[in-house]
Amino acid sequence: MTSDANVLAQAAAAAQAFLASLPDRHVGARATLAELRAALGGLLPEAGVAPTQVIADLVRHVDAGLIAMPGPRYFGFVIGGSYPVAVAADWLTSAWDQNAGLYAVSPAAAVVEDVAAGWLRALFGLPATAGVGFVTGGQMATFTCLAAARHAVLRRAGWDVEQDGLCGAAPITVVVGAEAHATIFAALRYLGLGAGRVRTVAADGQGRMRSDALRATLATCNGPTIVCAQAGNVNTGAFDPFPEIAPLTQRRGAWLHVDGAFGLWAAASPALRHLVAGVERADSWATDAHKWLNVPYDAGLAIVADASAHRAAMSVTAAYLIPGSSDQRDPLDWTPEFSRRARGFPIYATLRALGRQGVAELIERCCARARRMAERLAAAPRVTVLNDVVLNQVLVRFQPPLDGDADAFTRAVVERVQRDGTCWLSGTTWQGKGAMRISVCNWSTTEADADRSVDAILRAAVAIS
Ligand SMILES: *Cc1c(COP(=O)(O)O)cnc(C)c1O
Numbered sequence: 001m002t003s004d005a006n007v008l009a010q011a012a013a014a015a016q017a018f019l020a021s022l023p024d025r026h027v028g029a030r031a032t033l034a035e036l037r038a039a040l041g042g043l044l045p046e047a048g049v050a051p052t053q054v055i056a057d058l059v060r061h062v063d064a065g066l067i068a069m070p071g072p073r074y075f076g077f078v079i080g081g082s083y084p085v086a087v088a089a090d091w092l093t094s095a096w097d098q099n100a101g102l103y104a105v106s107p108a109a110a111v112v113e114d115v116a117a118g119w120l121r122a123l124f125g126l127p128a129t130a131g132v133g134f135v136t137g138g139q140m141a142t143f144t145c146l147a148a149a150r151h152a153v154l155r156r157a158g159w160d161v162e163q164d165g166l167c168g169a170a171p172i173t174v175v176v177g178a179e180a181h182a183t184i185f186a187a188l189r190y191l192g193l194g195a196g197r198v199r200t201v202a203a204d205g206q207g208r209m210r211s212d213a214l215r216a217t218l219a220t221c222n223g224p225t226i227v228c229a230q231a232g233n234v235n236t237g238a239f240d241p242f243p244e245i246a247p248l249t250q251r252r253g254a255w256l257h258v259d260g261a262f263g264l265w266a267a268a269s270p271a272l273r274h275l276v277a278g279v280e281r282a283d284s285w286a287t288d289a290h291k292w293l294n295v296p297y298d299a300g301l302a303i304v305a306d307a308s309a310h311r312a313a314m315s316v317t318a319a320y321l322i323p324g325s326s327d328q329r330d331p332l333d334w335t336p337e338f339s340r341r342a343r344g345f346p347i348y349a350t351l352r353a354l355g356r357q358g359v360a361e362l363i364e365r366c367c368a369r370a371r372r373m374a375e376r377l378a379a380a381p382r383v384t385v386l387n388d389v390v391l392n393q394v395l396v397r398f399q400p401p402l403d404g405d406a407d408a409f410t411r412a413v414v415e416r417v418q419r420d421g422t423c424w425l426s427g428t429t430w431q432g433k434g435a436m437r438i439s440v441c442n443w444s445t446t447e448a449d450a451d452r453s454v455d456a457i458l459r460a461a462v463a464i465s
Contacts (some may be wrong), residue, residue, distance in 0.1 A: 131310030133334030232263015237391030244279030
């Protein structure tokens with residue numbers, strides 16, 4: 001294979017063409033599995049292919065299998081798009097190809113993470129001394145935070161879990177809300193705490209942990225205890241009542257972890273900050289930059305108030321490493337990875353481009369679009385919005401014209417909308433009821449996009465009535 005400078009310009013042009021197509025592109029995928037396999041498959045070639053040919057083929061063959069996920073009318077799951085400045089910094093991150101593990105290996109990557117960590121703590125109103133790890137996503141953020149929690153609650157019980165493992169340690173009680181995200185349970189599995197050993201606390205009609213139920217559960221817990229709460233329910237967007245939960249866990253000497261994958265960003269908005277009141281009293285917070293900050297994957301953030309517990313759980317030493325001096329940050333002290341991408345660059349660039357005001361406007365704008373969609377949908381006949389739209393999430397249920405099955409009808413509306421391609425969203429089951437789930441977390445979604453999407457949704461419901 002020859003080096004081929006043209007291939008970079010070719011890729012940049014293809015990337016820009018894709019981004020330019022987003023406002024009008026059919027949002028869902030258009031290719032079938034068989035078509036994608038036929039276009040992309042085959043045996044590993046014996047002889048190589050020219051890089052410009054490879055990139056040209058790749059762009060052509062994946063196109064129909066791409067989803068306009070960074071576009072303005074993608075409302076599936078909780079995804080977020082990418083600001084152009086974030087993509088630009090991400091391109092440079094790949095080109096610079098820095099191993100971000102150690103200060104000695106990449107001083108620039110280490111300093112950029114250090115600076116961005118400070119900006120993020122300030123933006124979220126979290127302690128200035130908290131540890132911040134730049135991880136792959138919310139899953140690893142929660143893993144990292146709960147590893148720090150495991151360290152701290154066992155250290156208080158006189159046990160060194162990093163040296164001695166869990167065998168023989170006092171059992172840790174893990175308390176979760178009934179609406180805890182699936183990634184909490186995966187993290188507990190990775191940490192040897194067991195997904196099935198949790199104590200579950202009842203939630204209310206919006207999915208918020210009930211503090212009276214937490215109080216009752218904590219009264220029956222002995223020994224090392226970790227409580228996992230949530231800022232931003234993945235269906236309703238609701239927030240657990242931190243002003244009540246934080247004192248309860250503190251009094252009990254328990255560790256309080258908050259899954260704020262997207263909801264923690266409410267802290268960045270003066271208008272929405274009340275939703276996370278008290279969240280700063282937790283011990284650890286997991287959040288994502290690839291969701292609501294609109295930077296490309298992978299970008300999760302693990303934040304731990306007790307930086308020494310964070311570091312004790314994550315740091316790695318080896319004879320051949322060159323540890324940074326006390327005022328130099330070694331990024332591998334804060335994440336589960338050793339060698340890794342310098343994922344601080346896109347976050348740094350995006351925060352700098354937006355400023356505090358720009359981040360607040362992004363969050364508030366998405367919530368306003370969600371409210372607009374909810375209001376228009378709720379005003380239509382036989383359409384119900386199931387949740388209080390406090391943030392960016394909307395749950396919608398459709399009643400068929402005659403006395404039919406609303407679950408099946410709602411599912412059919414979701415499928416029809418997906419096929420139509422004006423926008424993309426998915427279904428869910430909320431407290432036993434089938435629902436369409438709309439998540440607005442893209443910087444580029446305009447009021448016109450919100451309206452065009454509502455029109456498409458209502459058109460789909462009429463078409464199958
Ligand atoms: C998305 C999400 C996660 C998982 O985050 P990833 O970045 O996908 O790993 C965890 N919790 C909540 C509430 C989420 O919305």
